[in-house]
Amino acid sequence: MATIKDIALNANVSASTVSRVLNNDQTLSVATATRERILKIAEELQYKAVKKRKSGHKAVTGFAPKIGIVMQQSLEEELSDPYFLSIRQGIESECNARGIISTELFRINNQNGDQISEKDGLIIIGKLNEEIIKNYSSNIENIVYIDDSPDEDLYDSVVIDFEKATNKVLDHLLGIGYQRIGYIGGRQREYREQHDSREIAFKKRMKKEGTFREEDIYIGEYTMTQGYDLMKEAIKNASLPDAFFIASDPMAIGAEQALREANINVPNEVAIVGFDDIEMAKFAITPLTTVKVHTWEMGRAGVNLLLDRMNGRKMPVKVTFPTEITIRESCGSKSSIQKPLK
Incomplete structure (x- = not known):
């Protein structure tokens, strides 16, 4: 039987693109010719969704x-x-792999909760305001959260341990000789008063090390532009930290550009570590050391939890995914760096 990977190989595109075309994802930006080529190859290979094959997955058998x-x-x-x-x-x-084609995407910026009442289950990505959660979930029993766990006694969730990930970064930076470490991070607009878990963990660890400096903390929003602006703000101060932990890769790439414009070398003068390990991180001007988060697998795990709930499981399950540091050139060893004379 043909698979999505077979179609992707023949169409010379990614499996993700094939999946989204077959699911008629209207947010996918793809050339009409490419879309038509994928559909034609799927037809030629007689591709059938998993639910149409003999399947051992009870969650998709019968409905x-x-x-x-x-x-x-x-x-x-x-x-x-x-x-x-x-x-x-x-x-x-x-x-798509499980033959589920009846999915619908809702963005809370332009959708109302009453439009979701006929769903068999919800997968909620990220944090949502409590009132919005109630609107969305009032008539839906099966709910899984990804990247948040508002009530682990009630809902299934898929998360990472932000505190552990932050400490991995700081273990690395402190271990190669950096002592004065700054932090650039963000907060969601809806939760401006709620500190990010990485920010909390960073402050806790640096206070424990006895090297915490409040003036080395810069907070904005999780965008490349904000990373650029916040680093510009840091550069204006009398002195810069030797290294920065930056809470997202786009922010880190923006921050690196600000340093470059100020003729501050990364990592010879300031080292930076990002978070997420998005694809563009390895293509930054100075390839970015970052925390790898298995986001794709987190999404897949969320579906499996939801189907398991639909299959009758009552006990909520919380799955915590591991993270790891991907070492690249943006955080060279402090002990091996000689700063240029000024």
Whole structure:
């Protein structure tokens, strides 16, 4: 039987693109010719969705569940920071692999909760306002959260341990000789008073090390532009930290550009570490050391949890994914760097 990978190989595109075309994802920006080529190859290979084959997955035997994917990000925000986009693509890929084609995407910027009442289950990506959660979930029993766990005694969730990931970064930077480390991060517009878990963990660890400086903390929004602006603000101060932990790769890439414009070398004068390991991180002017988050797999796991719930499981499950540091050139060893004379 033909698979999505077979179609992708023949069409010379990614499996993700094939999945989204077959699921009629209207947010996918792809040339008409490419879309038509994918559909033609799928037809020629006699591709059939998994639910049409003999399947051992009870969750999709006998009915096609209607699943809603709920996000707070606008399309523009999602495209500017691929973290949440990758989670969504993982969800869509797993749905397609299991023969579930009745999925619908809702963005809270332009959708109302009453439009989701007929779904068999919801997968919610990221944080949502409590009142919005109630509107979305009032008539829906099966709900999975990805990248948030508002009530682990009630809902399934897929998360990462932000505190552990932050400490991995600081272990690395402190271990290669950096002591004065700054932080650039963000907060969601809806939660301006709620500190990010990485920010909290950073402050806790640096206070424990006895090297915490409040003036080395810069907070904005999770965009490349904000990373650029916040680093510009840091450069204006009398002295810069030797290294920065930056809470998203797009922010880190923006920050690197600000340093470059100020003729400050990365990593010879300031080292930086990002977070997410998005594809563009390795193509930055100075390839970016960053925390790798398995966002695609988190999305797939969310679908599996939801189908398991639909299959009768009552006990909520919380899955915590591991993270790891991808070492690149942006954080050279402090002990091996000689700063240029000024």
